[in-house]
Amino acid sequence: xxxxxxxxxxxxxxxxxxxxxxxxxxxxxxxxxxxxxxxxxxxxxxxxxxxxxxxxxxxxxxxxxxxxxxxxxxxxxxxxxxxxxxxxxxxxxxxxxxxxxxxxxxxxxxxxxxxxxxxxxxxxxxxxxxxxxxxxxxxxxxxxxxxxxxxxxxxxxxxxxxxxxxxxxxxxxxxxxxxxxxxxxxxxxxxxxxxxxxxxxxxxxxxxxxxxxxxxxxxxxxxxxxxxxxxxxxxxxxxxxxxxxxxxxxxxxxxxxxxxxxxxxxxxxxxxxxxxxxxxxxxxxxxxxxxxxxxxxxxxxxxxxxxxxxxxxxxxxxxxxxxxxxxxxxxx
Numbered sequence: 001x002x003x004x005x006x007x008x009x010x011x012x013x014x015x016x017x018x019x020x021x022x023x024x025x026x027x028x029x030x031x032x033x034x035x036x037x038x039x040x041x042x043x044x045x046x047x048x049x050x051x052x053x054x055x056x057x058x059x060x061x062x063x064x065x066x067x068x069x070x071x072x073x074x075x076x077x078x079x080x081x082x083x084x085x086x087x088x089x090x091x092x093x094x095x096x097x098x099x100x101x102x103x104x105x106x107x108x109x110x111x112x113x114x115x116x117x118x119x120x121x122x123x124x125x126x127x128x129x130x131x132x133x134x135x136x137x138x139x140x141x142x143x144x145x146x147x148x149x150x151x152x153x154x155x156x157x158x159x160x161x162x163x164x165x166x167x168x169x170x171x172x173x174x175x176x177x178x179x180x181x182x183x184x185x186x187x188x189x190x191x192x193x194x195x196x197x198x199x200x201x202x203x204x205x206x207x208x209x210x211x212x213x214x215x216x217x218x219x220x221x222x223x224x225x226x227x228x229x230x231x232x233x234x235x236x237x238x239x240x241x242x243x244x245x246x247x248x249x250x251x252x253x254x255x256x257x258x259x260x261x262x263x264x265x266x267x268x269x270x271x272x273x274x275x276x277x278x279x280x281x282x283x284x285x286x287x288x289x290x291x292x293x294x295x296x297x298x299x300x301x302x303x304x305x306x307x308x309x310x311x312x313x314x315x316x317x318x319x320x321x322x323x324x325x326x327x328x329x330x331x332x
Contacts, residue, residue: 002186003038006046016041018062021109022049023095023156024147033145034158041066071106073097089115089226090143092136095156104152113140127151162227163188164314169218169243170234171198174299178231179207181307192218194239215242226253229310231290233258241267245274248282254313256290256306264288292319
């Protein structure tokens with residue numbers, strides 16, 4: 001993640017930092033609870049907590065926190081213009097604060113809990129830690145963030161979704177902008193191709209992994225998880241057909257196929273003739289032609305449409321314009 005990388009750079013450069021976290025949102029807002037921004041003592045910002053209107057004041061508050069070495073709870077009314085680690089599954093981050101007594105100590109982020117590790121910062125000294133930990137485990141099981149009170153303090157128990165893993169089959173020039181956009185979003189990205197002169201770090205410096213393999217060997221090098229999206233854009237019909245034959249029995253949640261619908265229909269027909277049973281769930285997982293309908297023509301525009309569709313899919317959204325949404329952007 002960009003914030004983690006920025007923090008590691010700051011540590012190496014001996015810079016002090018503060019982490020601004022949105023812990024509670026009422027009504028509609030650009031960012032929901034859990035949005036974060038890292039601020040260094042020299043004013044460098046990584047991440048965002050709003051559409052841009054709060055960052056300046058947050059920077060001033062963060063510098064005060066850095067100087068005083070004490071957490072601070074701040075309330076913003078965005079209706080007023082003047083106000084202006086890498087887990088395999090879900091994880092939970094706990095931020096503790098007091099709205100009843102703003103002058104009381106504000107513990108801030110005190111606990112990270114995932115399927116692999118637990119990292120605490122002052123959590124062990126909290127008298128109600130067992131009660132809080134039970135709520136943390138409940139949030140992890142339900143995969144849902146909650147806000148709960150404990151003896152004058154409020155805990156934002158944020159259930160953090162796993163990062164999307166993007167596996168791009170095809171190392172052609174049209175895959176380059178897709179990897180750039182994926183890197184901006186912090187997705188774990190792999191490039192796969194059978195041509196070693198195409199799948200190179202010089203051509204794809206921002207990807208996490210480069211795989212040169214035949215289609216039947218690809219899955220031996222890919223960590224296949226629930227939040228993995230496969231994008232087929234090799235422009236090699238036989239390569240993609242062979243890969244689909246290997247991946248469909250595993251029932252991935254998302255497969256995007258670049259190209260006309262007739263190409264995909266032909267692939268599915270040939271797979272069925274080869275004895276591959278394709279379920280309704282598989283058909284729902286296959287997106288072809290891939291991407292949202294935004295009038296894309298250039299490779300950069302196509303990449304934007306692909307990224308938008310993948311994000312909408314894993315967020316369980318339909319990609320419609322927000323102007324037609326009758327409820328708040330982010331649910332409570």
